[in-house]
Amino acid sequence: MKIRRFKLEDAQRVSEIIWAALETNNSKDYEEQVLLTMKQVYTSEKICLLSKSRVFIVAEEAGNIIGVGGIEGNLISSVFVDPKEQGIGIGKCIMEALESNAKEENHEVVLLHSSLTAESFYANIAYSVERRIDDPVYGENILMKKLL
Numbered sequence: 001m002k003i004r005r006f007k008l009e010d011a012q013r014v015s016e017i018i019w020a021a022l023e024t025n026n027s028k029d030y031e032e033q034v035l036l037t038m039k040q041v042y043t044s045e046k047i048c049l050l051s052k053s054r055v056f057i058v059a060e061e062a063g064n065i066i067g068v069g070g071i072e073g074n075l076i077s078s079v080f081v082d083p084k085e086q087g088i089g090i091g092k093c094i095m096e097a098l099e100s101n102a103k104e105e106n107h108e109v110v111l112l113h114s115s116l117t118a119e120s121f122y123a124n125i126a127y128s129v130e131r132r133i134d135d136p137v138y139g140e141n142i143l144m145k146k147l148l
Helices: 008-024 032-041 044-050 090-104 119-124
Strands: 002-005 055-061 064-072 075-081 109-115 128-135 139-147
Touching: 002 090, 008 032, 008 044, 008 055, 008 064, 008 075, 055 090, 064 090, 075 090, 090 109, 109 119, 119 128, 119 139
Parallel strands: 075 109
Antiparallel strands: 002 055, 055 064, 064 075, 109 139, 128 139
């Protein structure tokens, strides 16, 4: 598996992965309206716009993108792995690369907003809960942090 910087031509595949993960994983914890809102945030066009301010990386296997993650300053976001590829360490590799980026920028802590679905994943890689947030648009999420 290779971790590399996002390219604009990756946007469609990245959007497909995010939508699949939302439908497969997050549908257990969130109402359909929240998922629809999230899908609108992650169209291929909007991902290209986000990439102007956010560093996106992708995980690639045999030329196929299988995961994505982003960071802006010390805020990690948009971490998704193709549901068919989950459970084999791809998410952890993406997180390590994002944390490394934060360290290179001299950040001592990273933050992220976890879905209810992903809370245990982040807890398993040393993230702690700062507070729970009940957002009327995006649903309940958890602000988490990790010291670098």
